[in-house]
Amino acid sequence: MTSTTSPRLATTDSALDDLIAKESDIFLRRQPVSRGLHDRARHSLAGGATSNWQIAEPQAVWMSHGHGSKIYDVDGTEYSDFHGGYGVSLAGHAHPAIVAAVEARIGRGTHFAQPTLDAMAVAEELTRRFGLPQWRFANSGTEATMDAVHLMRAATERDLIIKVEGCYHGHHDSVQVSVMPEDDEIGPADRPTPLPGNSGIPQAIRDLVNVVGFNDLPAVERALNEYDGKIAGMIVEPVMMNAGIIPPDIGYLAGLRDLVHEHGALLTFDEVKTGFTTGPGGVTATSGVTPDLLCLAKALGGGLPTAAIGGNAELMGMIADGRYEQVGTFNGNPLAMASTRAMLTQVLVPEAYDHLDRLSTRMRDGIESVIAEHDLPWHVVTAGAKGCITFLPDPIRNFRDFLQIDDQLGQAHWLMQHNGGVFLPPWGKIEQWLISVQHTDDDVDRFIGNVAKLATRVAPPALR
Ligand SMILES: Cc1ncc(COP(=O)(O)O)c(C=O)c1O
Numbered sequence: 001m002t003s004t005t006s007p008r009l010a011t012t013d014s015a016l017d018d019l020i021a022k023e024s025d026i027f028l029r030r031q032p033v034s035r036g037l038h039d040r041a042r043h044s045l046a047g048g049a050t051s052n053w054q055i056a057e058p059q060a061v062w063m064s065h066g067h068g069s070k071i072y073d074v075d076g077t078e079y080s081d082f083h084g085g086y087g088v089s090l091a092g093h094a095h096p097a098i099v100a101a102v103e104a105r106i107g108r109g110t111h112f113a114q115p116t117l118d119a120m121a122v123a124e125e126l127t128r129r130f131g132l133p134q135w136r137f138a139n140s141g142t143e144a145t146m147d148a149v150h151l152m153r154a155a156t157e158r159d160l161i162i163k164v165e166g167c168y169h170g171h172h173d174s175v176q177v178s179v180m181p182e183d184d185e186i187g188p189a190d191r192p193t194p195l196p197g198n199s200g201i202p203q204a205i206r207d208l209v210n211v212v213g214f215n216d217l218p219a220v221e222r223a224l225n226e227y228d229g230k231i232a233g234m235i236v237e238p239v240m241m242n243a244g245i246i247p248p249d250i251g252y253l254a255g256l257r258d259l260v261h262e263h264g265a266l267l268t269f270d271e272v273k274t275g276f277t278t279g280p281g282g283v284t285a286t287s288g289v290t291p292d293l294l295c296l297a298k299a300l301g302g303g304l305p306t307a308a309i310g311g312n313a314e315l316m317g318m319i320a321d322g323r324y325e326q327v328g329t330f331n332g333n334p335l336a337m338a339s340t341r342a343m344l345t346q347v348l349v350p351e352a353y354d355h356l357d358r359l360s361t362r363m364r365d366g367i368e369s370v371i372a373e374h375d376l377p378w379h380v381v382t383a384g385a386k387g388c389i390t391f392l393p394d395p396i397r398n399f400r401d402f403l404q405i406d407d408q409l410g411q412a413h414w415l416m417q418h419n420g421g422v423f424l425p426p427w428g429k430i431e432q433w434l435i436s437v438q439h440t441d442d443d444v445d446r447f448i449g450n451v452a453k454l455a456t457r458v459a460p461p462a463l464r
């Protein structure tokens with residue numbers, strides 16, 4: 001990826017490097033116990049962590065516990081948690097309704113590989129929120145999008161799919177294409193080159209994926225025409241959330257639905273990130289565009305691992321009669337379903353969304369005042385409880401625009417938030433903040449205060 005320095009900032013690349021080096025040093029000095037655990041863990045855990053996403057420079061942070069809006073690392077440092085476990089912790093931590101539901105279930109057995117009443121209650125509530133009649137459960141976003149792609153292929157008896165450049169849909173083969181491609185390999189914007197998103201993804205799989213830019217309806221139409229009768233469907237995040245936050249143009253989502261249907265293909269919305277964080281019924285409800293298939297995970301389970309696939313009667317009928325085998329030992333796990341039911345019926349109630357909206361506005365207003373005060377070429381993007389600072393002056397519309405954002409600024413921001421008591425997802429510009437139902441004005445103000453500190457370091461009269 002490129003590292004560009006905006007002409008309107010007083011910083012230079014090397015000044016930003018110095019800032020990052022100083023903040024990294026503070027970061028490491030704050031957590032000797034984490035460091036010790038990391039050194040020990042490297043012998044038994046590959047890379048000293050349980051997922052490669054936990055290995056961020058300068059070092060993974062080992063956590064002890066969480067309560068409300070706060071989390072505590074093993075060194076005893078408190079953070080306002082805006083990381084939210086990559087978008088899971090919309091309930092905050094140890095929410096009383098989730099704790100009660102899990103406690104009530106755990107003493108009565110946690111796994112039977114048979115349906116329980118909670119699973120039906122959850123499915124009924126998902127229908128009410130998202131407008132799709134039938135549901136199945138899985139254990140991760142990856143499993144949900146994998147089933148959706150399989151189902152699109154099974155229903156149409158076609159192999160090709162369309163995927164958006166820069167969208168992440170999990171780590172199964174079909175969608176590990178052009179996830180975070182390097183800008184010197186991506187090819188022309190109107191015909192992006194399908195690039196492997198990981199090692200171990202065969203060329204034969206990549207050949208099945210047509211990559212298009214976000215907000216580019218003509219590219220979708222071209223692919224559908226070029227491979228007429230061969231495209232099973234398209235999978236897309238209806239608001240892109242693995243490249244900061246990129247909203248759809250007005251009419252884009254409805255345009256996608258109409259185009260794929262004209263060609264006998266199907267549309268899947270991946271609402272793994274957006275599902276509950278942008279509103280009670282996700283982007284599906286706010287946009288009024290109901291896809292053929294919908295994937296949910298992350299916040300759904302109230303902190304326990306679970307995922308859901310919703311679909312229209314015809315597609316879900318293929319599961320019902322076994323034409324597509326949607327399976328999994330832990331699907332609809334009773335403990336996860338108990339937590340999910342509490343999340344949907346007791347935590348994510350209308351007043352909770354009022355609270356999230358109020359805090360989101362406070363965050364946006366506060367950061368915008370800092371930006372205005374320091375005349376910085378940045379802007380704020382929010383989508384319900386999610387938000388980010390885009391380190392560019394103008395709104396971005398696709399992954400190519402996203403590549404223009406300065407990586408260094410994202411890293412400096414992450415480090416300064418961390419050292420200022422705010423936990424955010426690493427990878428700077430890629431991820432977003434998540435506000436939980438237990439966050440307070442003080443948490444938001446702490447975040448804004450750290451942005452102000454960053455602003456004084458990078459704005460004129462130059463880096464100090
Ligand atoms: C939009 C989207 N879809 C799917 C996934 C995969 O979810 P999981 O990590 O639960 O497999 C993610 C994970 O970040 C995601 O952001």
